[in-house]
Amino acid sequence: MDQIKVFSPATVANVSCGYDAMGFALETLGDDMIFTKTDSKGVIISKIEGADLPYDSDKNVAGAVAQLMLKDSKANFGLDIQIFKNFKPGSGLGSSAASASGAAFAVNQLLDKRYPDLELTKFAMQGEVVACGSAIADNVAAAIYGGFILVRSNEPLDIVNIPTPTNLIATIIHPQIEIKTEDARKVVPTQIDLKTAISQWSNVGGLISGLYSNNFDLIGRSLVDLVAEPNRKKLIPFFDEVKHAALKSGALGAGISGSGPSIFALSEGLETAKQVEYAIASVYKKSDIDFSTYVSQISKTGTRIQ
Numbered sequence: 001m002d003q004i005k006v007f008s009p010a011t012v013a014n015v016s017c018g019y020d021a022m023g024f025a026l027e028t029l030g031d032d033m034i035f036t037k038t039d040s041k042g043v044i045i046s047k048i049e050g051a052d053l054p055y056d057s058d059k060n061v062a063g064a065v066a067q068l069m070l071k072d073s074k075a076n077f078g079l080d081i082q083i084f085k086n087f088k089p090g091s092g093l094g095s096s097a098a099s100a101s102g103a104a105f106a107v108n109q110l111l112d113k114r115y116p117d118l119e120l121t122k123f124a125m126q127g128e129v130v131a132c133g134s135a136i137a138d139n140v141a142a143a144i145y146g147g148f149i150l151v152r153s154n155e156p157l158d159i160v161n162i163p164t165p166t167n168l169i170a171t172i173i174h175p176q177i178e179i180k181t182e183d184a185r186k187v188v189p190t191q192i193d194l195k196t197a198i199s200q201w202s203n204v205g206g207l208i209s210g211l212y213s214n215n216f217d218l219i220g221r222s223l224v225d226l227v228a229e230p231n232r233k234k235l236i237p238f239f240d241e242v243k244h245a246a247l248k249s250g251a252l253g254a255g256i257s258g259s260g261p262s263i264f265a266l267s268e269g270l271e272t273a274k275q276v277e278y279a280i281a282s283v284y285k286k287s288d289i290d291f292s293t294y295v296s297q298i299s300k301t302g303t304r305i306q
C-alpha cells in the first residue's frame with residue numbers, strides 16, 4: 001500500500017467526572033487525512049485545509065507522530081501528509097488528538113499493522129506533548145480505540161473499552177472562541193481534598209456501571225465534575241445557562257468537553273438529543289458569539305480507513 005486516506009474522529013474527553021481518565025469518540029465529526037509514501041525519507045506536510053496550523057513536521061502533531069513511528073520502525077520510506085480539518089483546534093473536541101491518532105493509525109497501516117492499539121496510543125500521546133506539553137491519553141485513546149474508553153493507568157498505560165448503550169446520543173455546542181488545552185490545564189487544581197476525591201471517584205464508578213447496565217438514570221446522576229468544571233467554567237461564556245437548558249430539555253447530564261470551550265450533553269435517544277441541541281443553541285443565539293452544534297452517536301470504530 002502506497003497511500004491511505006483515513007477519518008479520525010473528534011472526541012469528548014473527561015466526560016465530567018473522569019478528568020484525564022475517560023473519553024469517547026464521535027461518529028459524525030472528525031478530520032480527513034491522506035498519507036502517501038515517498039522515496040525520500042522524512043515527513044512533509046503538503047496541505048492543510050480548514051485551520052491555520054504549522055507545516056513544520058516537528059510542530060504539527062501529525063508530522064511529529066509520523067516521524068517518531070518511521071524512526072522507531074526503521075522504515076525505508078518517507079511520507080507526504082495532507083490534513084483536512086473539519087473542526088477547529090482549541091475547541092475541546094480533541095483537534096490535536098484527531099491529527100495525532102490519524103497519523104498513528106495511518107502510518108501503522110503503511111507499515112503493515114506492526115503496532116497494537118496500545119502502542120499507537122503511546123505514539124499519539126507524544127503528539128499531545130507537542131500540542132499542549134502533556135502526554136494526555138484520554139482524547140487519543142478514544143480516537144484510536146473508538147467507543148467509550150477508560151484510562152485505567154497512565155504508567156504503565158492501560159486502556160479499557162467500556163460498552164455503551166446504542167441509544168446514548170451526544171449533543172455538542174462549540175462556541176467559536178479558542179481555549180488552548182495548555183492554558184485550561186493551568187486552572188485545574190493540582191491537589192484536592194479527600195471529600196471531593198471520594199465524590200469524584202464515586203461518580204466515575206457510577207458512570208461506568210450505568211454504561212455497562214444501560215441504566216440511564218445512573219449515567220445522568222454520575223455526570224458530575226467537582227474538579228475541573230468549577231474552575232474551568234469561568235472560561236466559557238454562558239456555561240451555566242447552557243447546562244441548565246440542556247438538563248431542562250431532557251439531557252441526562254452535561255459538562256465541559258475536554259478542556260473547552262465546547263460543552264457536551266448526553267441524552268437517551270436521538271429525539272431528545274435534538275431537543276437539547278435546539279435548547280442550548282437558543283442560549284448562544286441571544287449573544288453575539290458564533291457557534292456550531294453537533295448531534296452524534298458514540299463512534300464504535302474510531303479512527304478508520306476512508
Ligand SMILES: Nc1ncnc2c1ncn2[C@@H]1O[C@H](COP(=O)(O)OP(=O)(O)OP(=O)(O)O)[C@@H](O)[C@H]1O
Pocket residue numbers: 053054059060061062083088089090091092093094095096097099100130131132139179180181182257258259260
Ligand atoms: N495537526 C494539528 N491539529 C490540531 N492542532 C495542532 C496540530 N498540530 C499542532 N497543533 C497545535 O496544537 C494546539 C491545539 O491543541 P489543543 O490541545 O490546545 O486543542 P484541542 O486539541 O482542540 O483541544 P482539546 O484537547 O481540549 O480537545 C494548537 O496550538 C495547534 O497549533
Ligand SMILES: N[C@@H](CCO)C(=O)O
Pocket residue numbers: 013014019020021136138139181184185228258259
Ligand atoms: N483531559 C484533558 C483533555 C484535553 O486534551 C483536559 O481536560 O485537559
